[in-house]
Amino acid sequence: MTTFFHPVQTFSTTGKSEKGKRLQEMAQQFDCMAVEGENATTAIVVAMRDLAARLDEEYPRGSRTYIELTEDPNGNGVITALPVSEQCSIHERVYFRIYFNRIARKLSVDQAKVIAKGGEI
Numbered sequence: 666m667t668t669f670f671h672p673v674q675t676f677s678t679t680g681k682s683e684k685g686k687r688l689q690e691m692a693q694q695f696d697c698m699a700v701e702g703e704n705a706t707t708a709i710v711v712a713m714r715d716l717a718a719r720l721d722e723e724y725p726r727g728s729r730t731y732i733e734l735t736e737d738p739n740g741n742g743v744i745t746a747l748p749v750s751e752q753c754s755i756h757e758r759v760y761f762r763i764y765f766n767r768i769a770r771k772l773s774v775d776q777a778k779v780i781a782k783g784g785e786i
Contacts, residue, residue: 667700670764671766683724684724685748687720688746709744718730731748733747
């Protein structure tokens with residue numbers, strides 16, 4: 666199974682911490698990326714949470730970072746990173762959102778050309 670990540674949304678860096686900027690730079694690298702593996706999104710979120718924990722330790726004065734995975738039964742969803750703060754709603758200062766879709770079937774270029782000419786494979 667392949668997971669295709671698109672689009673990556675980052676939000677204004679005005680007033681963002683260095684930690685927020687680094688999280689956004691990491692997220693940008695997933696834009697239009699296809700990743701193989703049944704548990705790709707879970708593995709990626711675990712790695713993101715590890716990075717966020719390291720950044721939380723490196724920048725202890727800021728809010729802790731929450732990485733959330735929301736996935737539907739078909740394997741489509743979104744990964745969201747946001748600071749946890751009692752001062753504002755958690756959705757007011759989102760660092761990024763990475764949307765993704767599960768690709769159940771891959772085609773070769775030749776197969777895609779057949780479909781483009783009105784045929785079936």
